[in-house]
Amino acid sequence: MSEAVEAPARTARRRRFDPHRRERIARAAIEVIGERGIEGLTHRAVAAAADVPIAGTTYHYKDKEDLLVAALELCVADYAALMAAIPDSDPAMTIEGIIEQTAHALVACFTTERTVTTVQLELYVAAIRRPGLRAIADRFTAATRAMYAHYTDAETAALLTDTAQGITLRGIATDAPPTAPQISLMLGRCLP
Secondary structure, X not given: OOOOOOOOOOOOOOOOOOOOHHHHHHHXXXXXXXXXXXXHOOHHHHHHHHOOOHHHHHHHOOOHHHXXXXXXHHHHHHHHHHHHHHHHHOOOOOHHHHHHHHHHHHHHHHOOOHHHHHHHHHHHHHOOOOHHHHHHHHHXXXXXXXXXXXXXXXXXXXXXXXXXXXXXXXXXOOOOOOOHHHHHHHHHOOOO
């Protein structure tokens, strides 16, 4: 008679505590959009970028639309925090100084910050066909207007915001984006 061989005890797979997994997945969605565009956003691509199993992405975000919303929410939150910090960074700044600062920031959008800007614009433009994204996209505009409103009246702040958004879109979509002096001139013409 042969002895029964006892199977080795299975060790339970330890669940890794990851309180930031949801945000990490959303940030990975931003990364995927930056590399592949919205069309390339899939749970599989995001899972690979976030270094989580695909079940982790589908647990937190049921479909591509949920991933888009999460990515847009994060982009808006990051951008709004940046805009909100500007008035505190130099309380003596004038509107002319802000225009100059904006011009240099927009040049960075076309060069060193191109990927981030492209993702923001792709998500913003996605709201054209996805009404559920519009309220989130409107917060981009509101954050910029609030920043400019620290230095000028509400109507001028709205005009500066819309002009800067147009310059950003045009600058990112061309091989010959405007220079900082050109942008300063355009934004300066918005002043009363």
